[in-house]
Each structure stands twice: as C-alpha cells, then as structure tokens.
C-alpha cells in the first residue's frame with residue numbers, strides 16, 4: 001500500500017510526460033523523426049565484447065555471484081587505480097567493488113538501504129541536485145525520504161552548492177546525490193569541491209553517492225573522481241559510494257553492467273541487501289564486461305566521436321540559446337524560453353524530440369524550477385543525422 005501511495009505522489013516519469021505532451025501533435029515536416037530526448041548511445045561497442053561473451057558460452061548454466069566474479073572485480077579495481085591514480089593496493093577487489101546490473105538499479109537500491117524511517121528523530125532527507133537524473137528523485141521518494149533539491153544553475157556553476165544547505169537539514173540527511181559530469185548540464189566537480197562534499201558527509205554522517213557514469217565522456221581533461229578526493233583527504237572511503245557504468249563509456253547500455261565502489265562497510269551491507277533480490281549479471285556478460293574495463297582504445301575513439309558532435313553543435317548553435325561546451329557528458333542544456341512550448345514546436349515543425357528541462361527538475365521553496373526555460377538535447381546520433389537535426393532545431397527555435 002505504501003509503495004502505491006509513494007508512486008502516486010511521485011507522478012509520471014519525464015519520458016512518459018514528454019510522450020503525452022507530444023501525442024496530440026503530428027510532425028509537419030517530411031523529415032525522419034530524430035530523438036534527441038533520450039541519452040542512449042548510438043555508437044557500436046567494440047567487436048571483442050560479443051567475441052568474449054561467445055567464448056564464455058559454457059557459463060550460461062551458472063548462477064552468477066551477486067558480488068561479481070573475481071575477474072570482474074579485479075578488472076574494475078585495476079581500472080579505477082589506473083584512471084584515478086590511486087595508490088597500489090588502495091582498493092581490494094573483494095572489498096571495494098560490487099557488480100551492478102546497470103547503475104540505475106544500484107542507485108535505486110542503495111537509496112532504499114540508506115534511508116531509515118527516522119533520522120535524528122525526524123523525517124530523513126535526501127539531497128539531490130536540481131535538475132537531476134530521474135532515478136535520484138524516484139529512489140528518494142520510494143524510500144519515503146523528504147526530498148531537498150539543491151539548485152544547480154548557471155549561478156552555481158551548474159553544480160549544487162552544499163554550503164547553502166542549512167545545518168538543521170544536514171543533521172537529518174541520510175543520503176546526498178552528486179552527478180559528475182552532471183546530467184544534464186555537463187558540469188564537472190573539481191577536487192576541492194569533492195573534498196568539501198565528502199567532509200560534510202562525514203561530519204553529518206550521511207552517504208554521499210557520486211554518480212560518475214559520464215566520467216569517460218569528456219572534452220578537454222579527464223574529470224577527477226570521488227575516490228581521488230578520498231585519497232587526497234587520506235582517511236579511506238568512509239561515507240562515499242561511487243557508481244560507474246559501461247553504458248556510456250563502452251556504448252554497452254544493453255549489456256546492463258556497472259559497479260559501485262567506495263566505503264567497504266557500506267558495500268558489505270549493500271551486498272547482503274542485494275543478495276535477497278537484486279538482478280545478477282550473467283557470467284558470460286561479466287566476462288565481456290571485464291574485457292571492456294581492461295581496454296582503453298575503444299574509449300578514446302568513443303570520446304573523439306563525441307568531440308566531433310560538440311564541434312558540430314558549436315558551429316550551428318554557438319552564441320545562441322546560452323550554448324556552452326560542457327566539460328563532460330553528451331548533453332546540450334539550451335535556454336529556450338518556455339520549455340514545453342519549445343518541445344512542442346520542435347516536434348511539430350522539425351520532427352525532433354527534446355526533453356523539457358522542467359521535467360527533470362522540481363520547484364524549489366520559492367516555486368522556481370531551475371529546469372524551467374531549458375531543453376535537454378542528447379548528442380548521440382551520427383554526425384550527418386545530428387547536423388541535419390541541429391540545423392532544423394536552430395531554424396525552429
């Protein structure tokens with residue numbers, strides 16, 4: 001019963017809302033519809049993924065370990081150590097890595113584990129950047145938490161300002177989400193920013209969830225990570241959970257594979273929780289996924305393809321609609337006036353779907369939704385499709 005009540009209060013998911021908004025409209029153009037609304041990678045994963053899965057076909061009969069295979073956990077801890085210049089031995093594959101059937105389920109389930117019925121005698125709070133990846137709000141609402149949105153606007157460098165949260169709120173905070181590079185704005189949290197957020201989590205004893213799913217899609221410099229910030233602080237990984245995914249890095253969204261790392265005590269609890277019901281990743285897929293984490297040239301090639309898309313976007317949209325080249329991720333966050341009106345016009349006049357920014361934000365206490373006035377545009381299609389679509393978009397807007 002409680003689940004249904006919470007679900008009713010949560011309301012529709014942004015993509016259902018978008019489809020409902022556009023359903024009465026028939027696109028006027030003779031153009032092929034282009035979905036710039038969904039952040040689904042369109043590049044192919046490297047061929048060795050399918051080859052590795054096939055070569056491990058003798059493992060389909062096995063129940064996969066809920067933690068991930070030793071091979072998988074070793075591959076991800078070695079990748080993390082290389083990527084974030086961690087001290088050798090800082091991560092133990094058996095204690096610091098849990099496989100996930102995509103980070104989406106991990107982010108959701110970690111929130112269910114982290115949010116108690118009461119926090120220091122009152123209703124627990126979950127802090128989330130506003131706007132946000134839809135799962136943060138869904139997970140917090142379904143866990144029964146009070147949601148405290150932290151505006152991530154141009155004025156705050158498109159990242160939430162943790163120092164603006166009153167101590168009384170921090171005292172009853174169970175969990176805070178941070179996304180870097182951020183979906184939708186592409187902002188990257190720097191080392192000092194991450195250190196500050198981690199120190200706050202430790203001072204007020206909440207879990208800092210750092211979603212680094214877009215960490216490998218960057219423009220000029222590789223984003224620093226929360227594990228690096230932990231290392232700089234020098235006290236292990238207490239209070240921090242970091243999520244990584246193969247969906248964007250290796251164009252393997254359909255593989256459903258990622259992992260969570262960080263605080264070993266939290267990971268041990270999470271493992272127990274997951275052992276009762278979380279989805280497992282089949283063993284042949286784990287073998288393919290481990291091969292992906294061990295290999296970097298396909299990631300570099302992928303990054304180059306995204307840079308080319310941002311070059312196209314900059315050429316067509318530079319100087320208009322608040323265009324900026326994000327530090328990471330693959331979204332444009334464009335200022336368009338009325339978000340829904342712009343989405344409707346784009347669909348009607350150019351057969352383009354883009355996501356109204358207000359659908360991935362919530363109003364703050366003053367009633368202002370920081371997603372209002374924005375459109376999220378996913379740069380995932382090939383250069384020719386994207387060029388045509390953005391030229392039409394520029395004309396219509």
Ligand SMILES: Cc1ncc(COP(=O)(O)O)c(C=O)c1O
Pocket residue numbers: 039101102103104105133179183211213244245246247253256257258
């Ligand atoms: C910010 C963010 N986090 C997590 C995910 C989930 O990715 P996956 O479940 O494919 O690992 C997405 C997917 O779009 C995302 O945008």
